[in-house]
Amino acid sequence: MRTDEKSLPDPWHFGRPELAKAYLHAFDLKLSAARGLFARRRMGKTEFLRRDLMPAAVEHGYLTAYTNLWDNRTSPETALVAALGEALEPKGAAAMLSKLRVPVKKVKASAKIPGGVEGSLEAELGKVGVDRTAALHEVLKQLDRTKKPLLLVIDEAQVLAGADHSDFAHALRAALDIRKDRIKVIFAGSSETTLRAMFARASEPFFNWAPLEPFPLLGDEFVAFTVKLLNSMARQKLTLEQGMRAFDELHRTPEFFKRFIERYMLYQPQGDVAALAYTKASVFSDEHSLTQWHKLKPADRAILYLLARGESDLHSSATLEKLSTMLGKPATRNTTAHALRRLLADNVVTRLAMGDYRIEDEAFAEWIRKRQEPAPE
Ligand SMILES: Nc1ncnc2c1ncn2[C@@H]1O[C@H](COP(=O)(O)OP(=O)(O)O)[C@@H](O)[C@H]1O
Ligand SMILES: [Mg+2]
Known part of the structure; x- marks a missing residue:
């Protein structure tokens, strides 16, 4: 989704090309067609998936599809099928829409607007009475035609663990299992408990689908990178030690550290101690x-x-x-x-x-x- 957001370069992004390569390499070796990774919120999962892994996969010849199920808790089915639909060329997406009995006129009109097909795909899928499992099969059939490998990233995947999504989850698993050679899946989640339950319970559709492992956290190199970049713009330099201390005191949470850096940058004369105190107060005592x-x-x-x-x-x-x-x-x-x-x-x-x-x-x-x-x- 929101391709504009992921393609905008962010100078503050600390790239992790090696980690991205490692994931893709493991897929190349065909050891497993799916991986599950977990870490707490705000630790950099989504940023890694969208800014490192997916671009690397595209370079590697993959089509990519991304969906964040937490943002689509009410209908993860729709979000997933729509994300897959976005990996299609407009022609394939239009074919799929017509299968869902959307009037052809509407398809033609929306196909002319960039992003129009995807937008209407999600809208159509969201309608009452639409069979999302049928739509899933249809979109996968269209993807089969492209003959390209696909990386499907399911962020906050634990949402699918809910009992009300069980039928769809079973269908998804079955449909992806027979396409293992071509479709690779990354599951990411913030709730280790629910993810574990999803993959470990024999009665769950996800049973033994993907090995689950902790997402490698950002550490000293990330701090060093950020401090260096800050110092290239700041008049009052921040030392690496000051940066490290702030990172530690913010419980090594990248998101909070970035807020500290921003505060420091804007209020340089006040120094790092004040910036850290301010950041701690604001992140640890939210409304x-x-x-x-x-x-x-x-x-x-x-x-x-x-x-x-x-x-x-x-x-x-x-x-x-x-x-x-x-x-x-x-x-x-x-x-x-x-x-x-x-x-x-x-x-x-x-x-x-x-x-x-x-x-x-x-x-x-x-x-x-x-x-x-x-x-x-
Ligand atoms: N690789 C990175 N480089 C720079 N900042 C990062 C990086 N990863 C995470 N961050 C910062 O942390 C915030 C939270 O990251 P996010 O990927 O949304 O976490 P999660 O998905 O684990 O909840 C981002 O908005 C960004 O400010
Ligand atoms: Mg996230």
């Missing part, structure tokens, strides 16, 4: 966190409060006692279990291992860490 906090049930807040402070055994009697005090009424194992179930379902919390939980969004975790104990309601 957003407060809104999110207020939407939660008291038990959920209490659990998050404990998790943010590194409480590991949520089911211990000591923890239950703390919970009871916080809630102002006796807490049981059920209190914890229900709260965790809600927090997991909403992707607020991730299960790392049996009984080991983590708050998904580091900014939110830090914000909670700074809060007073939640009062009972």
